[in-house]
């Protein structure tokens with residue numbers, strides 16, 4: 322079983338966590354200026370890298386806090402986890 326390190330609780334089994342999608346997606350500064358294509362891009366299109374990927378995770382069966390992780394999409398190895406607001 323994969324162990325994921327919650328920044329607050331420490332290592333826990335992957336079944337404790339929920340995946341939350343790609344991390345560090347900036348909200349549009351002036352959303353009223355976006356056309357439909359730009360909104361669609363913001364809402365639905367994500368990167369799909371082969372290799373290191375920054376993601377959001379939630380410790381749903383523990384402290385219920387959100388955090389970020391750097392995970393290799395090929396090996397599933399999580400290089401590190403960090404709290405929201407921290408620089409990766």
Ligand SMILES: [Zn+2]
Pocket residue numbers: 327328329330331380383384385386
């Ligand atoms: Zn936790």
